[in-house]
Amino acid sequence: MDTQVRLLDLAEAAMRRHGYGGFSYADIARDAGIRKASIHHHFPAKSDLGLAVLDRYSDRHLTMLADVRITSRLGGQALTRAIEFYRDAMGTGDDLCLLTALANDANALSPAMRDMLARATLATANCFEELLLTGRKDMSISVAGDPAVEATSILALLNGAQLLARAARDITMFDRAIQPIQTRISRR
């Protein structure tokens, strides 16, 4: 397989589990079966690797959310599937959504990564807003307040639920935390 892609995969996994500052070229090199100097050929600086990982992840993440909306019959189903994505992203409990993981080391990121993180975060919130608008229109999600505010709230809840589950070392904390959203989705 393409080395570049393999490096991105390994770096993404490492960043989601250990954060941006928590992995080194040595870790990735070991997993990829090459030497760390070889990684510098593909990504001269660590910040280049980090940015490439974030860029690819943002794309996939936003595409996933758009997909989920288009291919779901109702907004509520789309929201359910989006929530499942965040739940699955935790794996056995040690991983986070990349945007969540990077938010924490935000103060240590390069300006380019910080900017991309900010943009991706806002774009994600917008996706959730679209989901809510769809769900409100088709009566599958109860949206009481401003959809933009509700979307931000749901995104924060998903991020916090992942973090809480990791802190408590109990992945079911995620499910408990998001239960109040589930209640607002009509089951049909």
Add this chain to the structure above:
Amino acid sequence: MDTQVRLLDLAEAAMRRHGYGGFSYADIARDAGIRKASIHHHFPAKSDLGLAVLDRYSDRHLTMLADVRITSRLGGQALTRAIEFYRDAMGTGDDLCLLTALANDANALSPAMRDMLARATLATANCFEELLLTGRKDMSISVAGDPAVEATSILALLNGAQLLARAARDITMFDRAIQPIQTRISRR
């Protein structure tokens, strides 16, 4: 002032801004005006310093939540004040609640710190549950579902709101994210 206390203060601030892996004895030493070897006299290993910071923070945090409940006339006021604490903890936007910050590097913490983090997180959730029970009894908070679940959800929301605000580089994201909770608190 007591050097030990000063070191705890500086380490706490660093951990909340940069995470556990994101600060070094050299950083703390510079700020404290002593050499890093001197820090080892007070805290032989970094994990000792980290544990001491976490221990002190947990105590203060849980005491604060208990205080807020006791000294508030209504549960809703107590919840409002607890939320304000999380908002104020962000400072100008670069800081997080210590428990939130540590949840992210959980995979890099010593077993003792991991355990304490898990216990403190669960204890915090319990405090919020008590707040909700009080508020439900005095009719100042609308609690629709299981209070234990709602408490977990609110705690996740507060954690996620801090993270989101940092990621988006916009502290008002915190306020937007928590707005749906505010709506459930009766204003009297």
Add this chain to the structure above:
DNA sequence: GTCTATAATGAGATAGAC
């Protein structure tokens, strides 16, 4: 594109003088 070799820096930690 990958390797060996090597810098350059910073980390956590210890020994022992004052």
Add this chain to the structure above:
DNA sequence: GTCTATCTCATTATAGAC
């Protein structure tokens, strides 16, 4: 309790051979 000095190791990064 604080210092200087030093150690060991990991980290990011570069140079140059293959």
